[in-house]
Each structure stands twice: as C-alpha cells, then as structure tokens.
Amino acid sequence: MIYVDNAATTKVSGAAMDAMQRCMEKNWGNPSSLYGLGQRAAEAVEDARERIARCIGASAREIIFTSGGSEADNQAIRSAAMLGAGKRKKHIISTAFEHHAVLHTLKRLEDEGFEVELLPVGALGTVSAQQVAEAIREDTALVTVMYANNEIGSVLPVSEIGAVCRERKVVFHTDAVQATGHIPIDVQAQNIDMLSLSAHKFHGPKGIGALYVRQGIPLTSLIEGGAQERGRRAGTENVPAIVGMAAALEEACAHMEENAVKVSALRDRLTEGLSRIPHAALNGDPVNRLPGNVSFCFEGIEGESLLLLLDDRGICASSGSACTSGSLDPSHVLLAVGRPHEVAHGSLRLSLCEENTASDVDAILKAVPEIVDYLRNMSPLWKDKVCGKKKFVL
DSSP: EEETTTTTTTOEEEEHHHHOOOOOOOOSSSSOOOSSSHHHHHHHHHHHHHHHHHHHOOGGGEEEEEHHHHHHHHHHHHHHHHHHHHOOEEEEEEEETHHHHHHHHHHHHHHHEEEEEEEEEETTTTOOOOHHHHHTTTTTEEEEOOOOOOOBBBBBHHHHHHHHHHEEEEEEEEOTTTTTTTOOOTTTTTSSSEEEEEEEGGTTTOOOEEEEEEOOOOOOOSSSSSSSHHHHHHHHOOOOHHHHHHHHHHHHHHHHHHHHHHHHHHHHHHHHTHHHHHHHHEESHHHHHTTTTTEEEEEOHHHHHHHHHHHHEEEEEEESSSGGTTOOOOOOHHHHHTOOOHTTEEEEEEOOOOTOOOOHHHHHHHHHHHHHHHHTTOOOHHHHHHHTSSSSOO
C-alpha cells in the first residue's frame, strides 16, 4: 500500500504509541483526584502542556486541550466574537477558502448578527497583509486566517498578517492544523493571538488537539460541567492522548528541517511528473506551499473515479479535505482560486510524509497518467474537446 493522504490523517508514530501505552499502564487516574494516582496523571498533563507550548513558542498557561482542530477553531472564533460584541465590535475578517470548521462557525455568527467579510484568495490561494489591513475597520473584532490551506497547500503570510493585527489592536487567530509540526511556528514572534492544532496531522492520535490563547484573552466555554483546563473547557482530560500528542509534536519539531528537505524533494518530483499530463494544472502557490502537498486538477475526468482506480492499485489519495469527501459538490477551495466547476470535479490531492519513498513517487507517476488517459477515453465530453466541439479550459 502507498499512503499519500497525510493531510487527512497520519499514522501514529512509535514515540506517540509508546508514550500513550506507558500512560495507560501507570498514569490512568483522574487528573482531578487528590490522591497520588490522580496527581501523577495531572503531572503528566502539565508536562505535556509545557512540551507542546515550547514547540510553538508559547507558555504552558496559554495551551488549552481540546478534542481536535474543529473544536479549537470554534472556541477561538466564538470567544473573540463575544469579546468584540462586548465592545460593540461585530465585524469579522476571514478568507474564502478556510476549513469548514471556520466557515460554518462564521456562518452561525452571521445568523447571530455579526458581519463576516471573506477576502478573495486569488489564483495562487493566498491573501496579503495589505488586504487584511485594508479590510480592518473600527468595529473589527477578529481576523481569522489559516496558516496553510488543507487542500492546495498554500502557506499564507501569517507573520505579516499578525503584525498588522497587533498594530491595529485586532485579535488574530490562525487555523494551523496543517502547518503544525511541518513548518516552524513561533506564536510570539509572529504576533499570533490564538492558534488551533490537531495531533493526528503530525503522527499523534485522533480526537485530541489544542488551542493556544495569548495570556489576557478571555475564552468563552463551549462545554460546561467542570473546572478542567482552568475553567475554560469542561470534561475529564484524555491523558493518554494528550501525552501522545506531546510526544508526536516534539518528534516532528525535532526532525522538521530534515523531513521538510526529504518530503519537498518528493513533492517536486511528483509535481514535475504530473505536470507532463496534458491539460493538467497544479493548484496553489508553487513556491510558498507545504512540503508534502501536491494538488492537481485534470480536465475531462471525475476525481472520485480517479481515487477509486488508484485505490485498486493500492494508492490511498484524496480529492480534497477528508471532512467533505462525502460531498458531491466541487471543492469550495478550488472554486475560490478560480477553477471552474467542471475542472474542480477532476482534482487530486497527494499529501506526503517522511515515510514516503522515491519508489512510491515512481508508482504514482506510472498510475496517474494511465488512469487519467483511461477515464478520458471513456468521456464523451473529453471526445468533444479533442474534436474541437468544446474548448479546453486547462
């Protein structure tokens, strides 16, 4: 099997599994209990909190554990919105190609009377700090811009956007789910006020994530019931998952530079090879992109058919975000960067990690052109394009 869907989820690392097993064997108590077994579990949680904080340039008190990136996004955005509303600020700035955890939360806030402005991202899938600066108003409560796009891999100028927001005294949140563990992050140097991350994107377990919140920013609780996480997120902590997340993130950050070099080289080989397919186009910024992301559109095919035929050859890939893989609608991300509906349906996302090899790339570069050619030969629309009855788009 060749697994190239690491943007959807990653294989849990040995370091994370070992840490979780030790925790379940020795520190299985409730962290809120006062006896020794519970206090050892609480110490494990606090140790993990400190280690995760160090990886992103934060302090331990600024880390809140969540069930994953979606919950972290929801809590960050809603907290900033409620803080702004208390100051009669109900304008929120974001982008048109955010993850649905962000977009759906913003839609709910619109229903509650907030004004949401989604900035266009252009053909390369990015926004500039100048765009953000021009959009900020006196009543702007929040800017939420993702660190790197989950479908097309474009890395956004977060440091510059953070500087603008800090100068204008506007809260800045970034969904860094795809970036954490893969590219350097320093929340202090980058003027980030809130940041969301999820363990299963960097070889940690599923169902655990974290929200960084700059000290002094109050949080609105989404879950009531207990005083855990200093009263900001009720519920008994998932100690083994928290410990596993810390182990995975430390390992990812320790090997980040060497992994990026290896994975980027594989990415570039894949990009070069797939670019040779006629009427194909790379999605996203060709330079400022995640090390492992390769996103293409192929005119004249359906992405779902391509994925199924790749699966028959033992290649696990996707056409976009795993959160929307059950939808028949074209990707909102591809539409946001200007791909027509017809072309957006024929997308392929290959997301690599350090465990992938040159042999994997060779197998993919053999399979994809053959399958694309096979699917095109079955398509009446493609035949019309070849005969000149319809125009090519790519």
